[in-house]
Structure formats: structure tokens, C-alpha cells
Amino acid sequence: MWTITKRNFLAGTLLACLALPGAAQAQEKIRIGMTVSSSGNFALASQSGVRGVEIWVDEINAKGGLDIKGEKRLVELVKRDDRSDKQMVARVYEDLIANENVDLLMAPFGSTLTAAAATVTERLDKFLVIWSAASDALYDQGFKNIVSATQMPVSRMPSAGLEAAAALGNKKVAIINVDEPFPAGLADGAEAIAEKLGMEVVLKEDYPKGTKDFSLLLQKARAAGADVFFPTSYEGDLISMVRQMHQMNVNFPMTFMVYASTPQFIDIGDDAQYIYSHTNFHPTINWAVNAGLNREGFLEAYKRLFPNVSYEPDFQTVLAYGAAVIAGEIIQNADSLEAADLKKAAMALSDKLTVLAGPYAIDETGKQLKMPFPVVQLQPGKGLVTVWPKEVAVAEPIYPIPGWDKRD
Amino acid sequence: MTDEVKEVRDGEVVPAPASQGNIEKSNHIRSLIWGAVVAVIIAVFLPAPLFASNLSFLFYMMLWLTMAMSFNFVAGMAGYMPFGYVAFYGVGAYAMGVLYKTFGMPIPIALAGSAAAGILVGLLVAPTLRLKGVYFGIVSLALAMAMKLVISLMPRDITGGSLGLILSSANDPLAAYYAMFLVMMGALAAGTWLSMSRLGTALRAIRDDSEAAEVVGVNVVATRLKAWIMATMFPALVGGVEAWYTNAIDLDSSFNLLVTAKSIVYAMAGGLGFLVGPIVGASALYGIDQLIWRNFPTLNLLILGVVIIALMLLLPRGIVGAFAQRFSRFRRFIP
Known part of the structure; x- marks a missing residue:
């Protein structure tokens, strides 16, 4: 058994000291916050969605990360449970921003939870990428820092x-x-x-x-x-x-x-x-994707990352994956993680990206105009x-x- | 307050204080303790938005304090268990949403509408106060389901249907925070009034033995009704303010039975029947819940369940109740 002796304690300390400068040089990860519903009405849909985001995180990190100001930075997904509960969403998104120091956020599942999350991200001035809120009213709210990357409104x-x-x-x-x-x-x-x-x-x-x-x-x-x-x-x-x-x-x-x-x-x-x-x-829907994986690559990644999940990827997985891809493009284009810069980049990319879920275009309220x-x-x-x-x-x-x- | 001669709590006779002077003294100390508790609450919540960014944490803490306190009005003081307590919360949320969004009224009026809707529904079901124990609980549970159904059957143009209502351009978390603060202060004031006034004494008498209370001249029906109305108004207001805070209302979150369950658990964890009980219980469990979900993202619900079961097994009378039982000489000082 390995016991802590004076000698290996000193050796360890020395090693740690040597390693520290190296660690400091490595770029800080980009932290993306998101809630998943472990229970409640939205559990299945929400978990389907988060798998899509995880595929994107894996894909980006395999490439060495996202390019910001000429430096590659790895991406980390900070997941928390929201129990399909609107109250939890408000608390958890706040916690992700205030205590977990996330740089931007992916929305929870559905219009109600997304609206609750948006009030928090807006108050604390963070960028929120939406993948499943279909309510038209959400975009009339006057929120400045939201973008529905892949979900078009019901209307x-x-x-x-x-x-x-x-x-x-x-x-x-x-x-x-x-x-x-x-x-x-x-x-x-x-x-x-x-x-x-x-x-x-x-x-x-x-x-x-x-x-x-x-x-x-x-x-x-x-x-x-x-x-x-x-x-x-x-x-x-x-x-x-x-x-x-x-x-x-x-x-x-x-x-x-x-x-x-x-x-x-x-x-x-x-x-x-x-x-x-x-x-x-x-299988017969194959957009000419110019960002992220195409259908085959996506299915392959899903099989590789979730061999034990009994569900096939569904449209929620596709929407969330597409939204994450768009979020990545927005970050690289903004060259910043500030909400206002990200929104500007999101507008600039409107009508220029096509992801697995389809072509992307938004208006200034963040409402999705394409993704048919x-x-x-x-x-x-x-x-x-x-x-x-x-x-x-x-x-x-x-x-x-x-x-x-x-x-x- | 000389009418407090002998008190029976949880089947245990509390010896009456020996002299008038002692009663005065213990009443005085009790008021001081309660005053200190209220002062601490104000000192924590009033200036918090100036310093902290965790507005939602504090907002929902006030929400649960208020819900547990007003649950105590009817469960702890009047001895009723309204399992359908969420009905008032949901009705309040929808009244706020419909008045603001559908009828374009300003938010203060919409919130007043929430309170009015809560009281109205409370009055409508007031005849069921005649029922006792579990029967009342079942009827009130049915009420919650019926209210959810009624709202779901209303025209979509009014209530927003299954997509719910999103309150456009109402987003003002800070104002909603202070609205919740006012509601909580209202509940504290109501609690103070209930416990220190003759009404509170009458309520406790009814809870312990309604027939005996009637014999000594307590108007059982009117007294219950007053407590009931207070217990219905606050959750409705809370529901309304919460709807404003998150800007989103839907049937499932407004009529989620967990709202009742949490109110009961928080109030009971502190100790029903004591003014400070729900405050202690709600603060403790809410804090524990926060710690648990932050540190155990996947197992949080399971651990929380275990904590609640352990609490109920080890301290069946709640934290304050257990303290009062263990140190019975201090009981008369506990507000």
C-alpha cells in the first residue's frame, strides 16, 4: 500500500509546484450551463435534448476546442437537475451563473421553463441559446440576450x-x-x-x-x-x-x-x-450542412457516446444538437463570451448557417425564422x-x- | 393577555404559570423573541438585492416561508389539513396572468385580483370546513384537481391552454422580489395577529376541542372562517407574484401537487402550531435542499427524500416542537 511518507510528500509537493505553471498556461475551459430534468413531465424530452448537446461537446473537444481570440479553448457542459420545475429552473440558472461561473447557457426544455430561465439570464446578463421553446409570446418579452437557434415558434x-x-x-x-x-x-x-x-x-x-x-x-x-x-x-x-x-x-x-x-x-x-x-x-432529410456533423456523423457519434441508452435519437436530440452547433459558431464569430457580443454575432450569422436540423435565421427578438x-x-x-x-x-x-x- | 390560562398541546398539559406577573413576563419574552425573529427576516431579505446576485434563491425562500406560514394558520392553529392547498396558489397565478395578459390590467391590480380570486375560491369551499380530519383533506384535494380542470376547460384565448401564458413585457425581477417581500411581511403580520389576539386563542381552543370551545362561547364557524380566508389569500398572492417573477404560467407548474406537499413538509419540519415553526422548518429544509442539489446533481431527489423521512421519524413534532418538548420550561417563551 502506498502511504504518505515525508519523502514522497515532499516529492509530491515539488511535482505539484512544477506542474502548476503548466496548468496555469492551459486555457480555461468555456463553461456552458444547462439544466436537465431528472424527473417530472419533461424528463424524457429534456434528456433526449441534452444528449444532443453532449455530442456537440465531444465533437468540439475532439477538435481541440473553440477558437476565441486565436486560442483554442475546450468546452465543458455544466449540467444540473431542474426536476421539470419552473421554480428550480430560476434557482438553478441563477446558481450556474453566480456560483458556477458559466459563460453562456443552453435553455431547459419547453416554453415555460425556458421563460423562467430567460428572466434569470437576462437579469444577470448572460446569453441563452434556446432549442425547444415554441411559444410565440416568449419572443415578445423584449429579452435582449436570447436566441432560438433551432426551434421555430408554433405559429x-x-x-x-x-x-x-x-x-x-x-x-x-x-x-x-x-x-x-x-x-x-x-x-x-x-x-x-x-x-x-x-x-x-x-x-x-x-x-x-x-x-x-x-x-x-x-x-x-x-x-x-x-x-x-x-x-x-x-x-x-x-x-x-x-x-x-x-x-x-x-x-x-x-x-x-x-x-x-x-x-x-x-x-x-x-x-x-x-x-x-x-x-x-x-433518413431522407439531409440538409447541406455547413456547421457541425451531418446525419451519418451524428448517428455514429450517438451510437458511440450512448451505447447503453435505449432510445434512438429523436427530433429533440437533433434540435438541441443543432442549437449547440450554432452556439459554437456564434462564440467563434463573436470572439467573446459577453452576451451583447454573442447576440450581435448571432444576428450576423443569421441566414448563413445550415446545421443538421436545417437552415438558421433569426430576427432581432431571437425568434427563429427558418428551420422548416x-x-x-x-x-x-x-x-x-x-x-x-x-x-x-x-x-x-x-x-x-x-x-x-x-x-x- | 390573560386569557391564556391553561394550554393543551399535543395532548400534554402545560402547567399554568403561577402568577399574573409570570404570565406578563413570559408573554413579554415571547414577544421579544418573535420581534427578534421578524427583525432578522427583514434584515436578511430587505437589503439583499443590493449585495447579492442570488435573487432567485432568496425569492423562493420567501415564497416557501410564506407558504409554510400561511399553511400553519389553518393546519397548525385551526387543525385542518388542506391537501389541496395548491389550488389557491394555482388560482392566484392564473388570476394574475389572465388579468394582466388577457385583460391588460396593471400588475398591482392583477395581484389584488389574485388575492381576491384566492379568497373567493376559499369562500366557495368554506362549507366544507364542517368536515373534519381526513374528509376535509380529501375534499380539498379534489378541489385542487377541479380547479385545474376548470382552468383547462376555459377558452384558450383567456388562459393560454396547454402552452400556458407568458407575460409579455412584465419582466421586472427586482419589483417582483419586493412584492414577494411585502406578501411575506403580510403573512408575518397576520401570523402575529392570529397568535397574539383573542382570535388565535379561540382558534387553538377549536383545534384542541371544538365542542368545548363552543360551550365557552367561541363562535366556531366565524373563527374558522377568518383563519381559512387568511390561509387562502396568501398562497393566491404568492402564486400571483411567482407568476410575475418567472413570467410564465402553465397548468402543470401552477397546480403541481408538490406545492402542497412542500408547504406541509416545511411547516411540519419546523413544528405546527408555533409561529416560528414554519419559519425554522422552511429555512432549514430549503437550505438543505439547496446544498443537496448543488452537490449531488443526479441523486438530489433521493437524498432529499431520505432527509425528510429521517426528519419526520426522528423529530415527529418538528424542530421547534422537539425543542419545546425537550425543554418544556422554555415552551412558554416560544412564539
């Missing part, structure tokens, strides 16, 4: 689908939604976007939760002469709608369903064919393929959708 989520619809020459849109907040928010957004794109919204209706019979709504949409049928409800309702469209032989040149890209929807079989939907992480969810379509023989936007499309959209009575 813009339906944009790619409707842009595809407009590009295909559609003129009339029917929007329906279940009377629940998120689908209703998407429907309101869809209405505004459709009108902006010059399309006429011929029907916009909500229906109560628990509705099983959509025949009346489908007939109304058909009678209104809609080219695009655009329901924003959850999978269960969408499956019933498609089945009833088939039974009643109701056809639209384009049917776009927000949740039609989920495995649950695709599992219903032939009725799911030709339906348009959107997603941000799929590409439009996918389930095509016979090909499966789910990306058809819009052009940069990532791998197949031509099948348009108009063949009528139910004209399919084999």
Missing part, C-alpha cells in the same frame, strides 16, 4: 407544408382541428400563413375532443371546394379521418396531416399512402420520402393525390 410550424401546397398550385385550403391548445395554435398559424401565401381559407373549423364521426366536416370541406385538406389534430383523429375519407370517397388534390409521419399513422396500411406530412429527422420541418409524403414502393423544400427533396411529390376509387 410558423405549418409553413413548409403550406409553401409546398402553394408551389403545387393549390388555391383553396380547408383547415380543421380538435379543440385543444396545440392543434388550435397550429390551425391559427396555418390560416395566417395560407393567407399570406395568397391562398384562400375556405373552411376553418374546430370540433370537440372525442369526436369520432368526421363525415360532416369532410363533406363541408369538399363542398367548399378545398384543394388542400389541412387537419392539425393528433394521430388518433387523423387515422379516423383518413378511414372515413376512404369510405366516403372524399378526395382532395393534397391532404396534409401534421402527425402523418409518425410510425403509428404509417402503420394503418394503404390508407396512409400519398398523405403529406412533415418531420425534421428522417421538411414535407414528406408516403409513396407506394418508396415509403416516406422528402418532397419539399427543394434543398432536401429526394422525390417528386405525387400530386394530385389519386382518388380512392382510382387506386388498385
Whole structure:
């Protein structure tokens, strides 16, 4: 056994003294603070996200760190638990800044927690990189030092689908939604976007939760002469709608369903064919990435770093990873870790970066303007393929959708 | 205060002080101790934002002090266990959010609205004060769930639905901090009044034996109601101020049952029935919680749970309660 004798104590002290100047020369790490939810409602999504950030930290450190003022500095992620609790978020973000001396922060999961974190980072003048807060109101708050690097607000989520619809020459849109907040928010957004794109919204209706019979709504949409049928409800309702469209032989040149890209929807079989939907992480979505890893590199890193995690990377992982990559680019461009400099650099980089999650552009409130969810379509023989936007499309959209009575 | 002749606390008879002079003296000392406690609280929280950057730590400490104190009004002094205590907190938060965001009212008015909403809900369920013990607890738990459901069923334009409300351009953490300070001072004042006045004596009498209290002329219904209203107003105000501080309100965080659980644990850890009990309990556990999550990021909840269980097993009457039991001669000096 190794015991502390006078001699090796002295030797150790001497060694430590010799080592000290070397240690002082090594650059201080860039400390990035973030909370993870170990428990509560946001635990799964939050942990999915933090894995994305960890992939980025690993990638940057393998390259020797981030370049600031001509010096490479390694990155350290300081993680703390927020228990999915808004109160904890306010306390922990404060602690990260005041006691852990982090240089900048990644937001927690979701709009509520992010809003709580932003009040703290704003007060203590630190830069906050957001990857999952979709509430539009957050960006009306007047916060100066926030940037939604990868998450677009709810009001813009339906944009790619409707842009595809407009590009295909559609003129009339029917929007329906279940009377629940998120689908209703998407429907309101869809209405505004459709009108902006010059399309006429011929029907916009909500229906109560628990509705099983959509025949009346489908007939109304058909009678209104809609080219695009655009329901924003959850999978269960969408499956019933498609089945009833088939039974009643109701056809639209384009049917776009927000949740039609989920495995649950695709599992219903032939009725799911030709339906348009959107997603941000799929084997056929490959943006021309100019910062960070591409899809293959990302998947490889995920497998290498998290061999024991039973979850595959999901869109949260992709959003958080993309946000971290953008944060890194912002730091290198700012050549500083001051919040105001970082915000300036974030604005300067707007419209110049494309990461795994898509192209990045923000306005002065920090709201994300791009990062569209590409439009996918389930095509016979090909499966789910990306058809819009052009940069990532791998197949031509099948348009108009063949009528139910004209399919084999 | 000569009406305090004989006190039964936790089934134990406390000997009455021998003479009028002794009573006066112990009352005086008790008031001095309480005054010192309040002075320390003011000295810590009032100037803190000038020196410290850990505003959130102090803000939430005041929040829990207030929640535990007002929980004590109804649980410690009146003997009710409102398991649905979070209902008032949530209603207060939403009243603040809806009045400010949806109806565009200034923040002070929105906060007054929070208090009013809390009292209103308290009055609506006042008839359930007739229930005793666990029955009352269950009804109040149901109330919390019902309030959450009511708000979730309200139109999205008013309450913001599942995305909740984000209070645009309300961000002023320092003002919210001092608002919470005022609420806490209000709770301290209410606590002082409750325990030093005839009302407090009447409440304790009801808690120990409501029938006997009635026989000696205590208006049981009116007395309970007063304590109940105070116990509902403060959490509503706290919820409102907290919503202002974080600028974000949603159903899950506003009606999180942990808010009730923490109020109970903090108040009981200090000792129910004593004015200083919730203050000692909330400060101690809140401090321990801070130490734990800072030092054990992954195991923090587990360790906190173990600490709380140990505390309840070793000191079932709370820190102040255990002290009073061990040194019973000093009990009459404990506010």
C-alpha cells in the first residue's frame, strides 16, 4: 500500500509546484450551463435534448476546442437537475451563473421553463441559446440576450407544408382541428400563413375532443371546394379521418396531416399512402450542412457516446444538437463570451448557417425564422420520402393525390 | 393577555404559570423573541438585492416561508389539513396572468385580483370546513384537481391552454422580489395577529376541542372562517407574484401537487402550531435542499427524500416542537 511518507510528500509537493505553471498556461475551459430534468413531465424530452448537446461537446473537444481570440479553448457542459420545475429552473440558472461561473447557457426544455430561465439570464446578463421553446409570446418579452437557434415558434410550424401546397398550385385550403391548445395554435398559424401565401381559407373549423364521426366536416370541406385538406389534430383523429375519407370517397388534390409521419399513422396500411406530412429527422432529410456533423456523423457519434441508452435519437436530440452547433459558431464569430457580443454575432450569422436540423435565421427578438420541418409524403414502393423544400427533396411529390376509387 | 390560562398541546398539559406577573413576563419574552425573529427576516431579505446576485434563491425562500406560514394558520392553529392547498396558489397565478395578459390590467391590480380570486375560491369551499380530519383533506384535494380542470376547460384565448401564458413585457425581477417581500411581511403580520389576539386563542381552543370551545362561547364557524380566508389569500398572492417573477404560467407548474406537499413538509419540519415553526422548518429544509442539489446533481431527489423521512421519524413534532418538548420550561417563551 502506498502511504504518505515525508519523502514522497515532499516529492509530491515539488511535482505539484512544477506542474502548476503548466496548468496555469492551459486555457480555461468555456463553461456552458444547462439544466436537465431528472424527473417530472419533461424528463424524457429534456434528456433526449441534452444528449444532443453532449455530442456537440465531444465533437468540439475532439477538435481541440473553440477558437476565441486565436486560442483554442475546450468546452465543458455544466449540467444540473431542474426536476421539470419552473421554480428550480430560476434557482438553478441563477446558481450556474453566480456560483458556477458559466459563460453562456443552453435553455431547459419547453416554453415555460425556458421563460423562467430567460428572466434569470437576462437579469444577470448572460446569453441563452434556446432549442425547444415554441411559444410565440416568449419572443415578445423584449429579452435582449436570447436566441432560438433551432426551434421555430408554433405559429410558423405549418409553413413548409403550406409553401409546398402553394408551389403545387393549390388555391383553396380547408383547415380543421380538435379543440385543444396545440392543434388550435397550429390551425391559427396555418390560416395566417395560407393567407399570406395568397391562398384562400375556405373552411376553418374546430370540433370537440372525442369526436369520432368526421363525415360532416369532410363533406363541408369538399363542398367548399378545398384543394388542400389541412387537419392539425393528433394521430388518433387523423387515422379516423383518413378511414372515413376512404369510405366516403372524399378526395382532395393534397391532404396534409401534421402527425402523418409518425410510425403509428404509417402503420394503418394503404390508407396512409400519398398523405403529406412533415418531420425534421428522417433518413431522407439531409440538409447541406455547413456547421457541425451531418446525419451519418451524428448517428455514429450517438451510437458511440450512448451505447447503453435505449432510445434512438429523436427530433429533440437533433434540435438541441443543432442549437449547440450554432452556439459554437456564434462564440467563434463573436470572439467573446459577453452576451451583447454573442447576440450581435448571432444576428450576423443569421441566414448563413445550415446545421443538421436545417437552415438558421433569426430576427432581432431571437425568434427563429427558418428551420422548416421538411414535407414528406408516403409513396407506394418508396415509403416516406422528402418532397419539399427543394434543398432536401429526394422525390417528386405525387400530386394530385389519386382518388380512392382510382387506386388498385 | 390573560386569557391564556391553561394550554393543551399535543395532548400534554402545560402547567399554568403561577402568577399574573409570570404570565406578563413570559408573554413579554415571547414577544421579544418573535420581534427578534421578524427583525432578522427583514434584515436578511430587505437589503439583499443590493449585495447579492442570488435573487432567485432568496425569492423562493420567501415564497416557501410564506407558504409554510400561511399553511400553519389553518393546519397548525385551526387543525385542518388542506391537501389541496395548491389550488389557491394555482388560482392566484392564473388570476394574475389572465388579468394582466388577457385583460391588460396593471400588475398591482392583477395581484389584488389574485388575492381576491384566492379568497373567493376559499369562500366557495368554506362549507366544507364542517368536515373534519381526513374528509376535509380529501375534499380539498379534489378541489385542487377541479380547479385545474376548470382552468383547462376555459377558452384558450383567456388562459393560454396547454402552452400556458407568458407575460409579455412584465419582466421586472427586482419589483417582483419586493412584492414577494411585502406578501411575506403580510403573512408575518397576520401570523402575529392570529397568535397574539383573542382570535388565535379561540382558534387553538377549536383545534384542541371544538365542542368545548363552543360551550365557552367561541363562535366556531366565524373563527374558522377568518383563519381559512387568511390561509387562502396568501398562497393566491404568492402564486400571483411567482407568476410575475418567472413570467410564465402553465397548468402543470401552477397546480403541481408538490406545492402542497412542500408547504406541509416545511411547516411540519419546523413544528405546527408555533409561529416560528414554519419559519425554522422552511429555512432549514430549503437550505438543505439547496446544498443537496448543488452537490449531488443526479441523486438530489433521493437524498432529499431520505432527509425528510429521517426528519419526520426522528423529530415527529418538528424542530421547534422537539425543542419545546425537550425543554418544556422554555415552551412558554416560544412564539
